[in-house]
Amino acid sequence: MTSDSLTSDFSAAKPTILVVDDVPENIEVLGELLQPQYRVRAAQSGARALQVARTPPIPDLILLDVMMPGMDGYAVFTALRDDPLTCDIPVIFVTALDGLQEEEKGLELGAVDYISKPLRPTIVQARVRIQLELKRARDRLRNQNHFLEAEIARRMGENLPVQEVSIRALARLAEIRDPETGNHLRRTQAYVSVLAQRLALNPRYTERLDRRTIELISKSAPLHDIGKVGIPDHILLKPGKLTADEWAIMQTHARLGSEAIEHAEKDAERPVPFLASAKEIARHHHEWWDGSGYPDGLIGEAIPLSARLMALADVFDALISKRVYKQPITQNGARDMICAARGTHFDPDVVDAFVAEFPRFAEIANRYGDEAAE
Template sequence: MESMERAGTVPQILIVDDVDANLMILENIILEMGYEPRCAGSAGEAAKLITERLPQLILLDVFMPEMDGYEFCERLKENPITRDIPIIFISAADSSEDKVRGFKLGAVDYIGKPFEVTEVTMRVKNHLKLYEMQQELELSNRRLHSVISSQARRIEEEQKNILYALAALSEEKGASSVHHLENVAYNCRLLAQSLQFSPGYSEEISEAFIDTIEVASRLHDIGKIQTPCRIQVEGDSFEPERADILERHVQQGTAILEKVYASTSENSFLPMAIEIARFRYAKWDGTGYPKGIHGKNIPLSARITAIVDVYDDLLEKKHGEDSGNKAEILRIMEEGSGTFFDPEIVDVFLKVQKQLHHEEG
C-alpha cells in the first residue's frame, strides 16, 4: 500500500451493497483512510466498474437482489483477471455456516453489520497490505523467471557451440562432404517431426526430442577424430567397414563424448549424442554393432540418425540427386527396411524424402 502511494497510485476500494446507507457509511470510512472508494448498488453495476478499472480490494454485501454476493464472488474467482482481488464479505448474518461458505468461495475476510469504523479500517488495511505483498512477490517471480530463462538460453547456446566445434573436428577428419553434418542435422529434425504424426512414435517424440536430435546428430561420427569409418557402397548394397575398424570407431567416439559429458553433466544434448554414437551402426535385425542389439532396443535417436546418415552418404557417393541415381538410392534404402533399418521409420522417410535436404560439398 505504501509503495502504491509512493508510486502515485491511490488504492481503489470497490464497495458493493444494495442499501444506500451502507454505501455512504463505507464510502466515508474509505475516504477517511485516504483511499478511493467506488460504489455499486448491484453485482451487475459492480461488474461494469471492474471492467473499467480493477480495484485493489472489494467490500461485497452477501444479500442482494438478482445476484447475491456469493454468486458474484464465485464468478470473480473463476475469472483469471479478477481472481486475485481480495474480497471481504459484509453482512448482518454472522453464522459460522455463512462465513465458511464465503471462505470456501475465496473471500479473505468477513465484516459484520452494523459497521465499526476501527474494524473496517484494520481489516481493509491488513488485506490491502497482503494484496500488495502478493503482487510484489509475483512481480519478483516473473522477473526471476525471465532472468533464469535468459541464462538458460545462453547456457544452451554455449553448449551447442561446444558441440558444433566438436562435430567440426570430425568433419575435417575426412567427411566426404563439407555439408554432411548440416544435412544430417536438418534431416534428422525433419524426419523426427514427421514421426510425431505416426501413432507408433507420437508419444516418444516431443518438441524437446526434436530440438535435441538436431544438435546431437551432428556428433554421430565423432569417432572419426581417432578412427575414420565409412559406409562402403558396392553395387546395390552398403555395409560399414570391417568389424574391427567399426568397433574401434564406435568405442572411441562414445568415449570422447562420455569424457566431455563427465565434465559438463548439465549439457542436455550429450546424452542423446552418446546413444547415437554408440548405437548408430546397430541393425534392426541384430546383426550390426553392438552385436545382439536389435529392433526397438536400439534407441530411437540412433534409428533415425542411421537412416538419415546413410541416405546422405549414398547421395554423396552416387554423385548427385538426378532422378536415376536418387531412385536407385531410395530402392537401396527400402531394401534395408526390416534388416538394417526400422521399417516404420523407413516408411515415413520414403513419404517425406522429397522434403529432405542435401547440399553437396
C-alpha cells in the same frame, strides 16, 4: 456522493478498494471508514461492480455484499474469477446473514475473508489491512518470479547460440578429417528433425517425442561421428575397400565418440540433456533393427529411438553422396534400398515416417547439396 465513485484527491499510490452494496447507507459507512487510508470506489449492483472492477485503477481489494437484488454477491464473485483481468483481486464477503453455512460457502468459492454486519470498524480495518498486505506480498513475489523468468530467458538466449556453435565446432573435428563429407552434418540434422516430427504423429511416439525431445535429438545429431577423430588417416581416408582388420578399427568410432561425450558429461557441473542424447546417437547409430549392427548388437526397441532416427538419416545421406570409394545413387534408388531394409536394418516405424516425408528429404538434399558446399 455518487454510488459508483467515492474517490477523493488521493495519491494513486494508495491502495484502491471497491465497495459493492445495493444499500447507499452501507456504502457511506464503509467509505467514511476507509477513505482516510485508501482510495475507495463504489458500485450499487453486481453488473456495475463488474464494470468498475475492470476500469483503472483496478481495485486491490473488493468488499462485496452477498445479498443484492438480481445478481447476488456469489454470482459477482464467480464472474470476477472468470475474467483474467479481475481473477486475482482478493474479495472479502460482507453480509448480514448470520450462519456458518453462508460463510463456508463464500470461503469455498475462494473469498479471502468474510465480515458480518453490523460492521465493527476495528474488525473491518484490521481485515482490510491484512488482506492488502498479503496482496502486496503476492505481487512482489509475482514480480520477482517474472524478473527471474525474464533473466533466465535472456541468459538462455545468450547461451544457446554459443552452445550451437560449440556443437558444430566439435562435429567439424570429425568432418575435417574426411573432407568429402561436405554438408553431411547439416543434411542429417535436418533429416533427423523431419523424421522425429513425423514419428511424433504416431500415437505410440507422441509422448516420447515432445517438442523439447525433438529439439534435443536434432541438436545432438551433428555429433554422431565425433568418434572418427580417433580413427587413423590411412583407414578413414582409404580410397578402396577396407580389410577386415581395418573395418574392425573403423567400427570403434562409435564407442570412441560415446566415451568422449561421456567424459564431457562428467566434467559438466550439472546434467546437460543434449549430451545424453548425443552419447546415445554416437554409440548406437550403427545398430541394426535385427541385431546385426555394432558396437553392442542391440535388437529392436533396445536401440535408443534417437539412434534409430539417426541410422536412417545417416544411411540415406551416405547413399546419395559421392565418396572416394563409391559413386552416389539417385534419391529414389536410396529410398528403395531403405524400404528394402525395413525390419532388418531399420525400425519399420522410422522407415514409414521416411517414406511419408520423402519429398522433404529430397528437398533438404537438394538445398544443402555438396555442390553448394564447394
